[in-house]
Amino acid sequence: MTGRPEDPPPESPIRDRLIAHVDMDAFFVSVERMDRLDLENKPVIVGGSTGRRGVVSAASYEARAFGVHSAMPMARARELCPHAVYIQANHKKYGEASRRVMKTLGDFTPAVQAVSVDEAYLDLSGTERLHGPPLQTAARIREAVLRETNCSASIGLASSRLVSKIASGLSKPAGILRVYPGGEAAFLRPLKVSKIPGVGKVMVKKLNRLGISTVGDLGNQSLPFLEAQFKNLGSELYRKARGLDDSELELESRPKSIGKETTFAEDTAERAKLEAVLTGLAEEASARVRRKGLCARHITLKLRFSDFTTLTRSFTLEKPTHLDKEIIEPALDLLRRTCAKEGGNRKFRLLGVYLSGLDEAREQPQLFEDAGREKEERLVESLDRIRDRFGHEAVFSRKSVERIPKP
Numbered sequence: 550m551t552g553r554p555e556d557p558p559p560e561s562p563i564r565d566r567l568i569a570h571v572d573m574d575a576f577f578v579s580v581e582r583m584d585r586l587d588l589e590n591k592p593v594i595v596g597g598s599t600g601r602r603g604v605v606s607a608a609s610y611e612a613r614a615f616g617v618h619s620a621m622p623m624a625r626a627r628e629l630c631p632h633a634v635y636i637q638a639n640h641k642k643y644g645e646a647s648r649r650v651m652k653t654l655g656d657f658t659p660a661v662q663a664v665s666v667d668e669a670y671l672d673l674s675g676t677e678r679l680h681g682p683p684l685q686t687a688a689r690i691r692e693a694v695l696r697e698t699n700c701s702a703s704i705g706l707a708s709s710r711l712v713s714k715i716a717s718g719l720s721k722p723a724g725i726l727r728v729y730p731g732g733e734a735a736f737l738r739p740l741k742v743s744k745i746p747g748v749g750k751v752m753v754k755k756l757n758r759l760g761i762s763t764v765g766d767l768g769n770q771s772l773p774f775l776e777a778q779f780k781n782l783g784s785e786l787y788r789k790a791r792g793l794d795d796s797e798l799e800l801e802s803r804p805k806s807i808g809k810e811t812t813f814a815e816d817t818a819e820r821a822k823l824e825a826v827l828t829g830l831a832e833e834a835s836a837r838v839r840r841k842g843l844c845a846r847h848i849t850l851k852l853r854f855s856d857f858t859t860l861t862r863s864f865t866l867e868k869p870t871h872l873d874k875e876i877i878e879p880a881l882d883l884l885r886r887t888c889a890k891e892g893g894n895r896k897f898r899l900l901g902v903y904l905s906g907l908d909e910a911r912e913q914p915q916l917f918e919d920a921g922r923e924k925e926e927r928l929v930e931s932l933d934r935i936r937d938r939f940g941h942e943a944v945f946s947r948k949s950v951e952r953i954p955k956p
Contacts, residue, residue: 567683568951569799571654571690574722576667577607579700581636588675592633604640610722624798630669643667646698653697657690662798664689668717670710673926687725692881707733713793715744733792738765745789752779761805764790772814781829787814795899806849807841809833810901817853818896820888827884830902831877837902844869846906848876851884853899869908876904 573579577595582588596603599777603623615630626633647666654661657680673686678910680686693724694702695721705716706727713728720726728736737744741766743753749921759778761767767775770791788794795812809830817823827850838845849863864879880902 565674566708566711567673567676568707568710569673569687569690570710570717571669571671571694572703572705572717572721573650573667574701574703574712575607575609575692576646576700576810576925577638577643579698580643581639583646583699588634592617592630593636594630594633595628595636595638596625597638598627609888628934646700649698650694650700650702653693654690656693657686660798662800670713672798673706684727685726687727691723691725705791709733709792709794710796710798711746712736712792714746715740716877717762718744728792732792734768737790737792738763738768740764742767745786747789748786784814784826785811788812805907806903806905807837807843807845807907808849808851808901808903809837810851810899812853812899812904813897816896816898818892818894820885823884823900824881824899826900827880827902828877830900831880832873834902834904835871835876836872838907841869841907843907843910844871844909845876845904846908847904848879848883849903849905850880850887851899851901851903852884852887852897855896855898857898858890859899860887863904869906876902 575831576882577594578588581593581595588609590611592610592615593609594605594612594617595607596605605617605619605621605623605626606776608617608621608626610618612626612630612633615633617626617630617633625636625813627635643666647663650662651663651669654669654671658671658673658676661669663669664670671690673680673683676686677683679688683706687706691702691704694700701723703721703723704725705713705718705720706725707713707716708728708730712733716728740763742748742756742761743750745764745767748756756762756767757857767786770787770790772784772787774783775787779786793812793814796810811826811830813826845866846869849861851859851861853859855951862883864883866875866879870876931942
């Protein structure tokens with residue numbers, strides 16, 4: 550059986566991948582229960598502050614039954630569940646427990662990406678001969694974590710990070726859910742759009758106003774329509790609605806590079822669209838570098854053609870930078886030169902930009918004041934504040950929007 554045009558071909562290595570998303574269940578509460586057996590089966594709420602002005606960090610499933618959830622104001626939690634046991638968060642204790650969890654996961658594969666203290670992705674591709682069938686391996690992982698930490702975990706199995714994360718969420722608590730290759734779109738179709746990672750409250754409201762409430766509704770929309778409504782994010786939404794995601798795990802605990810890539814919903818050779826997308830990707834990568842207080846010296850362009858041939862091309866800056874403009878222009882130049890030399894009439898499947906040669910951002914003494922650069926610094930600081938509050942999609946570069954072809 551052949552897949553639809555937007556699906557990975559059957560022989561694609563993406564089909565052969567097995568990604569597990571391990572998500573600890575009410576982790577902070579579980580850690581607290583390790584020291585206090587009297588908390589078992591009771592509603593427990595952990596917060597940075599247990600006073601009425603605090604916020605809920607974690608809630609046991611017994612407390613969730615009363616409507617309490619993480620990020621809820623503590624005052625509201627006390628109204629909903631006044632009889633719960635309230636505990637001040639101890640992040641040192643949770644960090645120590647997290648390290649034991651990650652060490653246990655590392656016994657099954659060296660390819661572990663910890664994304665927070667209580668969740669991680671594992672690449673289990675090719676481990677079947679060593680650990681057994683996927684579901685059996687997941688059960689062994691869950692049992693090992695429980696044995697080592699006395700904390701339960703939920704596990705999602707799929708061919709991608711995107712679908713494995715959604716699957717683990719739906720298997721809670723302490724469950725295992727596998728989505729088989731080729732079944733991603735059918736699995737996602739009945740779910741609310743809010744289940745898609747990266748789709749926050751603001752985007753959910755906009756989607757709902759457009760009559761889109763489920764992932765199936767989203768999948769019924771055309772690519773031109775989504776691009777018109779959501780600019781550069783339209784292509785990403787189009788692919789996520791179909792469960793398409795070939796992003797790789799980031800395995801370095803202290804990244805040697807910071808970047809952003811996207812796989813197009815439909816392979817394209819349109820130079821204007823490629824430049825628009827690359828501009829948006831470079832902006833996001835630059836923002837990530839700034840958030841970490843770093844500057845980058847090397848810019849690497851990643852291109853993947855329709856036949857899965859992948860190229861990388863790099864450029865070294867004279868001075869490290871974290872400014873959008875100083876990263877976007879060399880990245881676009883790399884793209885143009887690569888297209889002229891290697892592109893021809895070939896269509897592109899994936900585009901990405903990575904920043905490396907990272908170092909701490911330091912104020913550089915200027916012999917002559919550079920008013921233009923100072924203005925650019927103020928501009929990106931303002932943009933970062935807006936995006937931190939409302940999401941990256943809240944502000945788009947004029948250049949990136951201008952280059953997007955009209956549908």
